Amino acid sequence: MRKRVTPLLSEAQIQTRVQELGVQLTKDYAGKDLVVVGLLNGVFPFMADLVRAIDLDFDVSFMQVASYGGGLESTGEVHILKDTDRSIRGRHALVVEDIVDTGLTLFKVSNLLKDREPLSLRICTLLDKPSRRKVQVPVDYIGFTIEDHFVVGYGLDLDGKLRNLPYVGVYHP
Numbered sequence: 001m002r003k004r005v006t007p008l009l010s011e012a013q014i015q016t017r018v019q020e021l022g023v024q025l026t027k028d029y030a031g032k033d034l035v036v037v038g039l040l041n042g043v044f045p046f047m048a049d050l051v052r053a054i055d056l057d058f059d060v061s062f063m064q065v066a067s068y069g070g071g072l073e074s075t076g077e078v079h080i081l082k083d084t085d086r087s088i089r090g091r092h093a094l095v096v097e098d099i100v101d102t103g104l105t106l107f108k109v110s111n112l113l114k115d116r117e118p119l120s121l122r123i124c125t126l127l128d129k130p131s132r133r134k135v136q137v138p139v140d141y142i143g144f145t146i147e148d149h150f151v152v153g154y155g156l157d158l159d160g161k162l163r164n165l166p167y168v169g170v171y172h173p
């Protein structure tokens, strides 16, 4: 499987960018009551590195949603497999995602979280593929903007595999 992967973002490039995001988030959320909500499964390596780069006291929580369908593309039907264990009501919520592709997942998730009346709701993604967007979602923090490639590694999977690659690469079927 990994023979079909060509490197796109190295471990070092990712780590440098994650530290930069951490510095920015540390400034933006200083003095605020923050809950960082990671979207499982793909977010786990990014989330682990990002939260350690934010020099503040805050809550860490996870949510897992699934798009119906499967395959390489999401369908827009999102259901909750695991909900957050920390309340975001009256607090600042930062949703962390591995990649924004069509935007459908985050569109649904942010509407759902907005109903819980956080003081603010922002989105941070490691990767953004703007050329594939089907619905507009404001993405506040972006690690890297990439072309329309199917990417794997650093949390991103192909059918559940390749999440453990320490870098991000393009998968060639």
Ligand code: IMP
Pocket: 042, 073, 074, 097, 098, 099, 100, 101, 102, 103, 104, 105, 106, 149, 150, 151, 152, 156, 157, 158
């Ligand atoms: P969206 O709803 O189309 O924005 O899709 C978001 C989800 O689709 C991400 O959380 C990923 O799980 C998955 N996804 C989208 N593009 C890729 C990719 O290039 N590689 C791996 N997973 C992807």
Ligand code: MG
Pocket: 040, 041, 042
């Ligand atoms: Mg995923």
